[in-house]
């Protein structure tokens with residue numbers, strides 16, 4: 072017989088429940104923007120340059136919020152591919168507990184970054200809708216889906232053959248996104264006086280202005296880039312040389 076008198080107590084959800092890149096203060100966000108704008112872009116590989124060129128051709132060279140939603144739509148795709156590959160590796164190494172833990176640590180990292188990209192997409196989509204910007208089915212639903220489909224398969228195929236190339240492609244993508252967000256804020260000083268929508272404040276944090284919100288997203292992209300660059304040094308799960316995880320190394324690199 073089913074017992075219907077039991078109760079279940081769950082902790083109240085909080086921002087910390089969504090682990091991810093650090094949230095910066097307004098002063099730190101401005102410093103992060105200056106640092107990005109003064110740092111040269113990475114030397115992008117052929118695949119990344121093709122992807123950015125294609126985006127420019129379809130959505131125009133001008134930086135816009137609508138174009139950023141397209142970027143965010145495909146940004147989580149490599150993390151999904153790596154998560155899938157991580158679980159395959161986990162089942163292969165399940166009898167070696169130390170290695171299995173390191174593989175699982177990286178799976179957790181890919182999930183956190185996927186979630187972070189998902190918040191970016193939701194925030195951008197919310198701002199686009201508030202501004203009443205037009206999005207067509209072909210350009211803003213079908214085309215990004217096709218690009219994401221292609222990018223997903225490139226990411227996992229590269230990961231299978233040369234995982235460091237898969238991480239490098241993502242580092243290029245994240246570096247591009249970091250510079251695009253920070254440059255967009257620099258090009259639109261009026262955003263300093265536009266209050267940030269509170270739609271996802273409980274999940275992503277509160278920001279005084281749209282400028283700060285976009286700077287925070289830009290800084291998240293920098294963290295994603297640094298994580299990928301660190302993972303490039305130990306791309307295969309069995310190659311991690313000591314108990315120090317890539318996430319530990321990335322944390323050190325960000326300091």
Ligand SMILES: [Fe+2]
Pocket residue numbers: 143146187188191248292
């Ligand atoms: Fe993003």
Ligand SMILES: [Fe+2]
Pocket residue numbers: 146188245248291292295
């Ligand atoms: Fe990102």
